[in-house]
Amino acid sequence: MHLRNKIAILLSLAIGTATAQTTVYPAHWWTGMRHHSLKLLVRSHDSALYAKAPRVSSSTPGIVVRKVETLRNHRYLQVHVDIAPSARPGRHQLRIGSRTIPFELKPKDPTDGKSRIRGVDSRDLTYLLMPDRFANGDPANDAFPDLRDNQADRNNKFARHGGDLKGVEDRLDYFTDLGVTTLWFTPVTENDMPRMHEGQWDMAGYHGYWFTEHYAVDRRLGGNNAYRSLVEKAHAKGLKIIQDAIYNHIGIHHWIQTDPPDNAWVNQWPSFTGPNHREETLMDPYASRNDRENMVKGWFTPHLPDLNLSNPDLADYLIQHAIWSVEEFGFDGFRIDTYKYCDEPFLNRMNAELLREFPTLTTFVEAWANTTVANAYYVRNNFDIPFKHNAQGAIDFSLCFACHAGMTQSPGWTDGVNRIYMTLAQDFIYKDPLKNCIFLDNHDMDRIFSTIGEDWNKMTWGLNWLMTLRGIPQLYYGTEILMKNFKNPTDAEVRLDFPGGWPGDPVDKFKASGRNTLEEKSFQYTRALARFRRSSSALTTGRTMQYVVRDGAYVYFRYDDRQTVMVVTNTGRNAFKLDGKTYAERTSGFTRARNVVTGDVYDLATLTVPPGAGWVMELK
Ligand SMILES: [Ca+2]
Ligand SMILES: [Ca+2]
Missing domain, CATH: 3.20.20.80 (Glycosidases)
Known part of the structure; x- marks a missing residue:
């Protein structure tokens, strides 16, 4: 057996000097979880564990063994366990026939959803x-x-x-x-x-x-x-x-x-x-x-x-x-x-x-x-x-x-x-x-x-x-x-x-x-x-408005109550001149546009984007 960086448990046989590897998936769980009914998969090369359908029990308050199943491959047991709200964190044990296997309960992390497991959304890159x-x-x-x-x-x-x-x-x-x-x-x-x-x-x-x-x-x-x-x-x-x-x-x-x-x-x-x-x-x-x-x-x-x-x-x-x-x-x-x-x-x-x-x-x-x-x-x-x-x-x-x-x-x-x-x-x-x-x-x-x-x-x-x-x-x-x-x-x-x-x-x-x-x-x-x-x-969280592509120029806006960003990509052969009437729905009230990469500021009334240019501009 080689040492693996996994949840491997060495189970000493009650008699004799040999050891056999028994692995429990998962080897630990947590208290305070909504998922408190588990199917523990016990995998063992200890024939005493699986020779006949063994009795599995727990003497730990709050850990209840509901059912034990032998799978088609008899080296596996499936142990149905319920973790009651009364269960305490700790290094507990389950008894399988004459053997015991460790089963640890840890407290669920109180920062879940706060400083960890925070989710990813459109504000992220x-x-x-x-x-x-x-x-x-x-x-x-x-x-x-x-x-x-x-x-x-x-x-x-x-x-x-x-x-x-x-x-x-x-x-x-x-x-x-x-x-x-x-x-x-x-x-x-x-x-x-x-x-x-x-x-x-x-x-x-x-x-x-x-x-x-x-x-x-x-x-x-x-x-x-x-x-x-x-x-x-x-x-x-x-x-x-x-x-x-x-x-x-x-x-x-x-x-x-x-x-x-x-x-x-x-x-x-x-x-x-x-x-x-x-x-x-x-x-x-x-x-x-x-x-x-x-x-x-x-x-x-x-x-x-x-x-x-x-x-x-x-x-x-x-x-x-x-x-x-x-x-x-x-x-x-x-x-x-x-x-x-x-x-x-x-x-x-x-x-x-x-x-x-x-x-x-x-x-x-x-x-x-x-x-x-x-x-x-x-x-x-x-x-x-x-x-x-x-x-x-x-x-x-x-x-x-x-x-x-x-x-x-x-x-x-x-x-x-x-x-x-x-x-x-x-x-x-x-x-x-x-x-x-x-x-x-x-x-x-x-x-x-x-x-x-x-x-x-x-x-x-x-x-x-x-x-x-x-x-x-x-x-x-x-x-x-x-x-x-x-x-x-x-x-x-x-x-x-x-x-x-x-x-x-x-x-x-x-x-x-x-x-x-x-x-x-x-x-x-x-x-x-x-x-x-x-x-x-x-x-990140604003709405989108896009305009029909005109002469190869694709224009869209991202906007909310606080900010309007205009993105122009001129893939055509001619200069794109911002037509105040066509885009007025999003540009009215603004007079200038600042290229957010270069910092250049343009007058909206005369804004011209040369052929081949793509600009991201915040409207001012
Ligand atoms: Ca390395
Ligand atoms: Ca498949």
Whole structure:
């Protein structure tokens, strides 16, 4: 048995000298929780525990064992426990036959919803980063000989590079200086997977999407302690944290696959069957059952077993873990991966149970959808359809693609910036479009500066839209210093190390001295917009009014009673002259406009935006 940084309990046998490992999921819970009925999953190699259905009891007042079940795999017991309001925090024990197992109760954190678990909203600016690729704060944890992938190698884009949570913690001031309020990490959960063959390459689980143990943060990122420390330090600086969660699948070396409690926990196919990836199958009134089932039950890849989320025991296991992780670490938001591949009733139940326990938590979902309708289908929407999703916000792919069109296409009736206009015009289908997460690129896409042909001018349009359109903006790490690349041949190209994140890096782009002129210009531009946004009620919580695109010029306003911000993007060939009559509904009462990045002040009566320019202006 190797020492794992997880909730492992050494259980001494009552007789003899041997020991056997018994693990309880979860090993602790809290008093004062709304979720006080638990299903403890006891996993043991101690045959005395599971030889026959044992009697489980508790002598602790307030901890009541209601029922014990043996699962199909007899190495597991499922113990139903109720924690009464009278239960006291402490290191308690449950008695299983002749054995005892520890079960701790801690007091629920009284600052939940106040200084932790605060939720993320449109006042925030999130920064998405991949911990393995951001900064290496502890070279001693880069690799462990007892893990299946036991090497770090920065010369190999497909290998782990040694970045970790300490590296992030050491750079919290970088984020606050940039104007970021929220960090979103790709998953931190343990991925004890060997390098897997994908395409023609051997890939490490450096990105974190191959869970092998839900209750453990990967040791190479610093383990549970590093995560707890980082969340606490981030909160102390006013920064929030979003955890990336995956319910759809696990890594093939997870014990749910290798030693399944019940083989109904994983969707079984006679041979590898991938999903069709078509989000439409779930909402299409004409979809076949075959296509729907294939979408929900197909395995994402041969090494990612697809979880059968309609199995009640597995569903309870995952929901209990999700609640545990929020209370244990205190993060503020959940980003849910591969949403469109999951059993839909499970998703709604998960969201409802999380919000019942933590009303201030924010969830937003990744359902990579190619249409606005499909995007809205997976969140609270205004459709009259049989199944209604209850997620709060979507990662807004349709607006992202519209922004790409705005930057890469000439303006046309349905092309270029008209795509943004047309996409926003469909916002009436969302219950609350301000809860959508908006972005220009992420770890699964070409980097935006490459997408737009490394055109700095167009980059300013994109940054303007990101910081001023409705929703919760997400900046992908390195965008501020113009990191570039296409996903060619693989997405490893868009997940390169942040220069300066590793001891001894020849350049340090966390500092101005390490950036070239354009990178510094981009950093300052991003920072100026982010800082203005942070203090702008109009941009964060205000209303939107957009105008029909005229001669390639796209004009919209964000406004409330206190402030009006006008955003002009002139993608046409002619100078844009503000026509006081057309825009009077929002400009009347104002005489001047201040460019929030440059500080230049213009007379509204003569305001002219040259072709190619994109300006964010506060009206005075
Ligand atoms: Ca490290
Ligand atoms: Ca699935």
